[in-house]
Amino acid sequence: MKIYFATGNQNKVDEAEIILKEANCEIEQIEIPYAEVQGRLEEVSAFGVLEVFEKFNRPVIVEDSGFFIEKLNDFPGTYSRFVQETIGNEGILKLLENETNRNAYFKTVIGYYDGDNIKLFTGIVKGTISTEIKDGGFGFAYDSIFIPEGKTKTFAEMTTEEKSEISHRKRAFYELKNYLENL
Numbered sequence: 417m418k419i420y421f422a423t424g425n426q427n428k429v430d431e432a433e434i435i436l437k438e439a440n441c442e443i444e445q446i447e448i449p450y451a452e453v454q455g456r457l458e459e460v461s462a463f464g465v466l467e468v469f470e471k472f473n474r475p476v477i478v479e480d481s482g483f484f485i486e487k488l489n490d491f492p493g494t495y496s497r498f499v500q501e502t503i504g505n506e507g508i509l510k511l512l513e514n515e516t517n518r519n520a521y522f523k524t525v526i527g528y529y530d531g532d533n534i535k536l537f538t539g540i541v542k543g544t545i546s547t548e549i550k551d552g553g554f555g556f557a558y559d560s561i562f563i564p565e566g567k568t569k570t571f572a573e574m575t576t577e578e579k580s581e582i583s584h585r586k587r588a589f590y591e592l593k594n595y596l597e598n599l
């Protein structure tokens with residue numbers, strides 16, 4: 417089975433390929449841009465996949481993800497990319513300096529559309545924010561400050577395979593795979 421994935425983020429494609437490898441799903445990245453509406457991840461993915469399908473006319477997925485910090489009322493959420501590009505991980509650690517509540521989670525929402533109905537597949541992984549940047553050379557963006565629950569390493573200290581065993585993206589893509597297998 418081939419899945420066309422409209423994204424500008426190669427890291428997402430790399431992880432999706434690992435996640436779906438044993439399900440003999442082939443991922444093909446397509447670079448069709450779409451507007452990311454101001455709203456929840458679900459809305460970004462639902463509107464985005466519609467826009468991409470209009471241009472591509474074949475079953476396609478988009479994926480919107482975000483990083484949510486409990487102490488900051490779920491900031492940065494859908495603005496995660498802008499916040500990563502502006503204040504970055506240093507800025508996040510500064511906002512949480514001497515803070516004991518370090519709970520956070522990643523959320524991924526995949527939007528799938530084949531011309532019939534839009535389907536959304538969600539994955540969440542909870543964890544905490546480290547007190548310092550811990551980068552083992554893996555991962556991307558917020559990975560070097562996020563420690564998934566039950567682990568001691570940040571996502572950036574785990575190989576992509578290790579991260580893809582438990583990540584938000586893994587959980588969302590598995591839901592997608594199960595749906596596509598029963599189409």
Ligand SMILES: O=c1nc[nH]c2c1ncn2[C@H]1C[C@H](O)[C@@H](COP(=O)(O)OP(=O)(O)OP(=O)(O)O)O1
Binds near residue numbers: 555
């Ligand atoms: O596993 C992850 N580990 C760490 N950080 C992550 C992850 N997944 C998304 N992120 C960050 C990247 C971006 O700063 C924002 C999501 O923005 P998001 O719009 O979903 O991704 P993007 O703009 O990079 O690619 P796309 O072309 O698919 O929209 O949160």
Ligand SMILES: [Mg+2]
Binds near residue numbers: 452497
């Ligand atoms: Mg984006």
